[in-house]
Amino acid sequence: MSGFGTRLVSLTRKEFRQLLRDRSNLAIGILLPMVLILIFGYGMSLDVKNAPVAVVLEDSSPTAHEAIAGLQLSPTIAPVLLGSMHDAEALMRERKVDGIVRVPADFSRALAAGNARVQLIVHGADAGRATIIQAYVSTALAQSALGQADRGAAAPFAGLVTVEQRMWFNAANTSTWYLVPGLIVLIMTLIGAFLTALVMAREWERGTLEALFVTPVRPVEILLAKIIPYFAVGMLGLALCLLAARFLFAVPMVGSLFAVVLSSMLYLVVAVSLGLVISSVTRNQFLASQVALIATFMPSMMLSGFLFDLRNVPTAVRVIGHVLPATYFMDLIKTLFLAGDVWPLIWRNCAVLAAYAVGLLLLARVVTRKSLD
Structure with a gap:
């Protein structure tokens, strides 16, 4: 194995051990997604009953x-x-x-x-x-x-006309089918951006990264070692969401599982890369958590189409919404769950997410330098 591969495996092993050792990370990465699924799935509804x-x-x-x-x-x-x-x-x-x-x-x-x-x-x-x-x-x-x-x-x-009604893409006529797929976007954002930014900033505060800087490891190896464990946690969160959607809320998946997993992987890379950028710039846990919350989680909830149709908001808000990568993933995941494999939309949105992933990875590499400045 080359020096790059050896260093990457060692760093990744260290990150996995640190992830498993820190119970707060596990709580945010595994327990909090389950809480969100139950709260939003059972406690939040746009339907009117009784x-x-x-x-x-x-x-x-x-x-x-x-x-x-x-x-x-x-x-x-x-x-x-x-x-x-x-x-x-x-x-x-x-x-x-x-x-x-x-x-x-x-x-x-x-x-x-x-x-x-x-x-x-x-x-x-x-x-x-x-x-x-x-x-x-x-x-x-x-x-x-x-x-x-x-x-x-x-x-x-x-009236003199009888209307025969039929609802496409939501035969149960329930907001649960509309909300639960969107939870995947929120959980991917939470695990990818928020958790990664928090953990990376914690290492800046504790001086762990300073110790790594005096070793032969390169910034790209540090970044990859940070991405791999939290990418794995994010995929675990995706699996929990899919199981909850299927067995707790009976939400159908009309599209292919392959397309759902592929688009989720792309968005998870985007979210993790954004978290690395935030942590490298702030280098402070509190500041990183606030920036990650304001710049990723809240916009994903309010401006991505999770709660409000972007076609019904003012033009300025709609433009901001379409700048967010979460908007394209939200469109993808709801289409895949409820409408099926609409391949022109899938390829277009996946291309946008891939562009965001490449751009944010390059930006993370630029802002992560082996220096204490």
């Missing part, structure tokens, strides 16, 4: 009761029957209900005349939730009207 909606029946006829039957049977709405709009408005102000459905006193007569109306009022403080509840209530009322139409009753407020 939304409390006040129902004011000013018309007590059987026809009016049939009109709201869909609300009572809906699994997403928890109707609260009230006798007056005054009581309903009081509950709305106290945020005890998210909406009000008002069936006017002349509903039965208007229905017979063909111009029946039902009033829907939704609490608009949370615009996204309000839109979802509005859609749920409208759908439930339409189902009640269609049921009346099937029994021969007039149902003018249901």
